[in-house]
Amino acid sequence: MSKIVLGQNQYGKAEVRLVKITRDTKRHEIEDVTVTSQLRGDLDAVHTEGDNAHVVATDTQKNTVYAFARDGVGAIESFAMRLGKHFTGEFEWITGGRWEIEQYSWARIPVDGEGHDHSFVRSSDERRNTVVTVDGDRTWIVSGLSNMVVLKSTGSEFRGYPKDRYTTLQETSDRILATSVSARWRYLTTDVDFDKTFENVRAIMLEAFATTHSLALQQSLFQMGSAVLEAHPEIAEVKFSMPNKHHFLVDLEPFGLDNPGEVFFAADRPYGLIEATVEREDAPDAGRAWDSVPGFC
Numbered sequence: 001m002s003k004i005v006l007g008q009n010q011y012g013k014a015e016v017r018l019v020k021i022t023r024d025t026k027r028h029e030i031e032d033v034t035v036t037s038q039l040r041g042d043l044d045a046v047h048t049e050g051d052n053a054h055v056v057a058t059d060t061q062k063n064t065v066y067a068f069a070r071d072g073v074g075a076i077e078s079f080a081m082r083l084g085k086h087f088t089g090e091f092e093w094i095t096g097g098r099w100e101i102e103q104y105s106w107a108r109i110p111v112d113g114e115g116h117d118h119s120f121v122r123s124s125d126e127r128r129n130t131v132v133t134v135d136g137d138r139t140w141i142v143s144g145l146s147n148m149v150v151l152k153s154t155g156s157e158f159r160g161y162p163k164d165r166y167t168t169l170q171e172t173s174d175r176i177l178a179t180s181v182s183a184r185w186r187y188l189t190t191d192v193d194f195d196k197t198f199e200n201v202r203a204i205m206l207e208a209f210a211t212t213h214s215l216a217l218q219q220s221l222f223q224m225g226s227a228v229l230e231a232h233p234e235i236a237e238v239k240f241s242m243p244n245k246h247h248f249l250v251d252l253e254p255f256g257l258d259n260p261g262e263v264f265f266a267a268d269r270p271y272g273l274i275e276a277t278v279e280r281e282d283a284p285d286a287g288r289a290w291d292s293v294p295g296f297c
């Protein structure tokens with residue numbers, strides 16, 4: 001019989017819900033995040049013997065998240081790195097880990113044409129996220145966004161695909177193109193103005209989606225990724241997962257009506273799922289950056 005040994009492992013507190021209000025002035029600020037903290041290191045004994053001497057409790061990890069938030073969250077990448085430095089610095093057998101943060105955005109409620117001081121409305125389901133991975137003295141940062149729903153009502157075609165006996169799809173030179181963008185990009189350095197870069201990457205993706213005359217969602221994806229890499233030398237690669245949110249033209253002929261691309265059935269499933277990585281050919285190895293970042297190819 002072969003010897004049975006413990007393989008890769010990590011543990012921590014998942015999805016710590018944290019809301020931080022900054023109320024130094026009467027104009028409050030809100031930061032709303034979900035934090036997952038996972039530690040790696042010399043943790044064999046707890047698995048093989050039930051010896052907890054090295055187990056920084058998941059409850060302690062949760063408390064640390066809340067305690068650190070007392071000073072504010074700031075850029076989620078910086079907050080995640082703070083946590084990483086703390087756990088790997090404080091406990092010598094903790095040699096690395098993974099800190100994932102998702103951020104929800106709130107907008108001020110407009111009252112008399114101005115944003116209210118302390119009343120907010122969740123602006124959309126879109127989220128900003130990051131995964132910071134630490135292994136010894138190496139740190140990888142993968143940041144991204146999810147649920148960025150975009151649509152263009154023309155400027156999209158889909159033609160020239162192979163036809164076989166199962167093909168019923170009609171070619172089109174004018175269709176709706178809609179998707180919910182999930183994207184994650186890997187930074188080449190930890191020395192980044194993360195908030196500014198996030199806003200810029202997002203704006204670049206939106207502009208590329210809008211201005212690309214799309215022959216396929218795959219082409220739009222590649223344009224979006226290329227535009228980001230062209231503008232941001234500190235980013236090595238961008239991974240996308242983009243559902244093709246199909247909009248089918250409704251046949252209004254039974255009602256004696258034409259339908260020149262105006263009335264659509266927005267199907268929610270099934271959907272095409274377009275995934276790709278846009279990368280620099282000479283990018284340094286990704287190391288452990290994408291470990292435990294599911295949902296991308």
Ligand SMILES: O=c1[nH]c(=O)c2[nH]c(=O)[nH]c2[nH]1
Binds near residue numbers: 158169215217218272
């Ligand atoms: O942009 C598209 N890419 C596809 O691969 C595809 N396949 C399909 O049926 N419609 C589309 N649209």
